[in-house]
Amino acid sequence: MQRSQHNVTVYGDQDFLTLEEGTWYVHSVFEHTFNLTNQQQTTLVIVTGDRTKLLPGGLYLPPAEFTALQRQIRDVQRITFRQQTFYLETYQTCWSLKITTTFTATLKQRPLVPQRISDFQTACCQLTQVTGFDHPFRQFLDLATTPYPKELLWLTTPVTVQWGVDFFIGRGRGLTPSGDDLLLGWLLIDELTTQDQRLQTAINRRIQSTKYTTAVGRSYLAYGLQQKFSSALLALVAYLQGAPVTQPVTELLAAAIHYGNTSGIDCLAGIVSALAFKPQN
Known part of the structure; x- marks a missing residue:
């Protein structure tokens, strides 16, 4: 069966711009999020459609796109990251999540008042x-x-x-x-x-x-x-x-x-x- 191609532009932690390319895996799945991890399980990426809570390591899809991907996430066969894009292959769809805009989650060092x-x-x-x-x-x-x-x-x-x-x-x-x-x-x-x-x-x-x-x-x-x-x-x-x-x-x-x-x-x-x-x- 030929898979459909689904390309999505996403919002993510700016550190993803320098993330090492390689193979990733589904770590855990919840009602409103799921987590990806690298082969060494040293990094978690939190994938969600809710931009009201920005988290370090967060990857944010438009809500409708996230819901569609969430339905297929347990059927993922392969995940790779290259050229600032996560590629997820399910039985039905090849998803391309390209990071086009970013946010910073870094603490600013200033004295407390x-x-x-x-x-x-x-x-x-x-x-x-x-x-x-x-x-x-x-x-x-x-x-x-x-x-x-x-x-x-x-x-x-x-x-x-x-x-x-x-x-x-x-x-x-x-x-x-x-x-x-x-x-x-x-x-x-x-x-x-x-x-x-x-x-x-x-x-x-x-x-x-x-x-x-x-x-x-x-x-x-x-x-x-x-x-x-x-x-x-x-x-x-x-x-x-x-x-x-x-x-x-x-x-x-x-x-x-x-x-x-x-x-x-x-x-x-x-x-x-x-x-x-x-x-x-």
């Missing part, structure tokens, strides 16, 4: 969500109420930072465990407030192995180590850095929370606990 941090923390006190740890989010705002006082303080000390990473990484349910999301929040604040690389080194040491957490968790932490974060987190950081206010901080928080089942609120728990417990340089 104390008054913005205070306003952000005040807004966080009004949140009522429960984290994936099954503890209320607000408990992470203060050392006196956090369910993990010892383990979070481990993350602040060079001698014990590896203990803290080992406690949280892979902890919790789902493809991105809550502990990984919390560490991502800590990593975000750490990269903005200190030149010390011990947290990065401790996380990097663990994501080199497959035994500590999931492939998806490893991928997001690897992106974080490259200072690459979601558009919602970057918008929140811009607010904390004193950028002109274009929307209330409550809306920025809502956008950051709206990722996965509890991934957004778990990452936010990492951000607020890092701001509360880390020595600010």
Whole structure:
């Protein structure tokens, strides 16, 4: 049977422009996304039709095209990447996904503004969500109420930072465990407030192995180590850095929370606990 040819122009992370050419595979399939991985399973590409949430490693199709491809994705026989284009061959169609426009997911290094941090923390006190740890989010705002006082303080000390990473990484349910999301929040604040690389080194040491957490968790932490974060987190950081206010901080928080089942609120728990417990340089 002769396959039909379907050519689609897509929107993607600018790092795809320098992505190594080669063979790719379907890693996992969900209701609104699917993930591709390279042969070494060191990189995940998140494919979706929803441009409202830009993620590092994201590849965005027009919604109708994504829906059509999603229906066929389990029948994929071969995937290759060459000349800034993903080629997916199914039993029915040869899909060509050419990256024509890009976005950047890279963190901008600017100092945080104390008054913005205070306003952000005040807004966080009004949140009522429960984290994936099954503890209320607000408990992470203060050392006196956090369910993990010892383990979070481990993350602040060079001698014990590896203990803290080992406690949280892979902890919790789902493809991105809550502990990984919390560490991502800590990593975000750490990269903005200190030149010390011990947290990065401790996380990097663990994501080199497959035994500590999931492939998806490893991928997001690897992106974080490259200072690459979601558009919602970057918008929140811009607010904390004193950028002109274009929307209330409550809306920025809502956008950051709206990722996965509890991934957004778990990452936010990492951000607020890092701001509360880390020595600010």
